[in-house]
Amino acid sequence: MFMKQRKLVQIIEKLKNIVRSEHVLTSYEERYCYSRDASLYWAMPDVVVRPHTTEEIVEIVKLANKEKIPITPRGAGTNLTGGAIPVKGGIVVDMTGMNRILEINRTNLIAVVEPGVVHEDLEKELAKHGLFWPPDPASTYSCTIGGAIAECAGGMRALKYGTTRDWVLGLEVVLPTGDVIKTGAMTLKNVTGFDLTRLFVGSEGTLGIITKAVLKVRPLPEALLRMSAAFYEIEIAGLAVSKIFETGIVPTIIEIISIECIRAINEWLKLGLPEVDALMVIDLDGTREEVEKLAGKVEKILKDVGAIEIKRATTAKEMEDLYLARRAAYPSTFRAFRKSLTVDDFCVPVNKLPEAFRLAREISKKWRLPMAIIAHAGDGNIHPIWPVDVRYPEEIDRVLKCHTELSHGILKLGGSISAEHGIGILKASLIEEEYGKKAIEVMRAIKRVFDPNDIMNPGKIAL
Numbered sequence: 001m002f003m004k005q006r007k008l009v010q011i012i013e014k015l016k017n018i019v020r021s022e023h024v025l026t027s028y029e030e031r032y033c034y035s036r037d038a039s040l041y042w043a044m045p046d047v048v049v050r051p052h053t054t055e056e057i058v059e060i061v062k063l064a065n066k067e068k069i070p071i072t073p074r075g076a077g078t079n080l081t082g083g084a085i086p087v088k089g090g091i092v093v094d095m096t097g098m099n100r101i102l103e104i105n106r107t108n109l110i111a112v113v114e115p116g117v118v119h120e121d122l123e124k125e126l127a128k129h130g131l132f133w134p135p136d137p138a139s140t141y142s143c144t145i146g147g148a149i150a151e152c153a154g155g156m157r158a159l160k161y162g163t164t165r166d167w168v169l170g171l172e173v174v175l176p177t178g179d180v181i182k183t184g185a186m187t188l189k190n191v192t193g194f195d196l197t198r199l200f201v202g203s204e205g206t207l208g209i210i211t212k213a214v215l216k217v218r219p220l221p222e223a224l225l226r227m228s229a230a231f232y233e234i235e236i237a238g239l240a241v242s243k244i245f246e247t248g249i250v251p252t253i254i255e256i257i258s259i260e261c262i263r264a265i266n267e268w269l270k271l272g273l274p275e276v277d278a279l280m281v282i283d284l285d286g287t288r289e290e291v292e293k294l295a296g297k298v299e300k301i302l303k304d305v306g307a308i309e310i311k312r313a314t315t316a317k318e319m320e321d322l323y324l325a326r327r328a329a330y331p332s333t334f335r336a337f338r339k340s341l342t343v344d345d346f347c348v349p350v351n352k353l354p355e356a357f358r359l360a361r362e363i364s365k366k367w368r369l370p371m372a373i374i375a376h377a378g379d380g381n382i383h384p385i386w387p388v389d390v391r392y393p394e395e396i397d398r399v400l401k402c403h404t405e406l407s408h409g410i411l412k413l414g415g416s417i418s419a420e421h422g423i424g425i426l427k428a429s430l431i432e433e434e435y436g437k438k439a440i441e442v443m444r445a446i447k448r449v450f451d452p453n454d455i456m457n458p459g460k461i462a463l
């Protein structure tokens, strides 16, 4: 309990005057459900509130700001760096009640949504209109659009289409003072003043609560061709990515999963994937003629580099199985390791992928940690995954030391400590090493402008 009991009782009463009383959660069990996300971290909120309108959020934030109570916005809690953990207690604002798709406009190629819309629900609804929104985190079944925006989520299609920041045209945001601002526009172009939209994208709930988003959408491509390639060594799979780019081809996705994931997927889903060191999945989209032509070229490159089994998915089931293999890589590995997972997230220049894979394996071995690798390899984005039993501090400590040593190595390769999972708590101590002192000072100054009382998701991103 972070707040004094008497004050908490008063705050709860005030919250119940803002939202219906059943949307104010106070029991230990209810609050416990909001004490974790998909990271290692844990902290109990004093109270959870579930608003359904921007007006309710304004009142909640004004109350929190007046009383200087920490406030943590939360979508589905799937982030992997501790972003949704209320480290200083206070109020968790569960945004999943604001889950309406307000507009899909095929002519203007936009969709307007509330932040609690689940990614997969939007994907399905857009598909009915022949459209899609390119960011596609593998957590699609549960993560929210607000969470994806706050984390600048990427996913598989980021290779061809870019990450969330490239697909948000405008936002409505409740600032930590309770003021509501609009950023960007409903238009495909807009350069009216500073780009506040991009400032909020990836700000991890530290600058305000997103209450509405205007998304840029695209027509679904006419054709999608999927293929897989097996490799005896993951480093060779990494090299294949550079070779594909050198010919001027940029596929829609290039994903790699390591042997530990392949075995785990086969054991659970019986997909019969080849049990080699690394499996690559490639998607090409465009017109039928385009994808056919490109597929032939890609197959030749893969063969020349040393892929041992190159297969095109020829039926809907084969297409779905390959996609499922990639999407199920996290849960399958979780099931196989029988422990919680720490999923790390780095990005390296694509030509450094082989070295990054080697380094991740060497350092994990040094710290006596089994490791699986999932990579959005086309972006140079690798996710080393370590099992950890969070009941044992020694195990957590070893995972964190391994993560820190690998982070230093990735920076030396010219990489970045965060590609798409944000900084949260996990990486707060490393951000200065990537950007330097001055850049962090600038970020802190920006934070103070938005949030003079430091109430909005405090303790994150080293702010």
Ligand SMILES: Cc1cc2nc3c(=O)[nH]c(=O)nc-3n(C[C@H](O)[C@H](O)[C@H](O)COP(=O)(O)OP(=O)(O)OC[C@H]3O[C@@H](n4cnc5c(N)ncnc54)[C@H](O)[C@@H]3O)c2cc1C
Binding pocket: 037, 038, 072, 073, 074, 075, 076, 077, 078, 079, 080, 082, 083, 084, 095, 115, 136, 137, 138, 139, 142, 143, 144, 145, 146, 147, 148, 149, 150, 151, 152, 153, 154, 155, 156, 204, 205, 206, 208, 209, 210, 211, 330, 331, 420, 421, 457
């Ligand atoms: C199995 C699995 C697979 C994943 N795969 C990917 C992947 O492929 N690519 C990828 O990029 N990520 C991936 N992730 C990470 C995560 O799912 C994404 O970051 C996701 O977008 C988070 O959405 P969420 O609704 O769960 O947000 P939460 O975890 O609830 O919150 C994330 C952050 O956003 C803030 N926030 C939430 N809603 C709002 C709002 N309305 N206004 C302001 N701030 C807000 C929170 O305070 C927090 O800091 C994966 C996670 C898991 C568990």
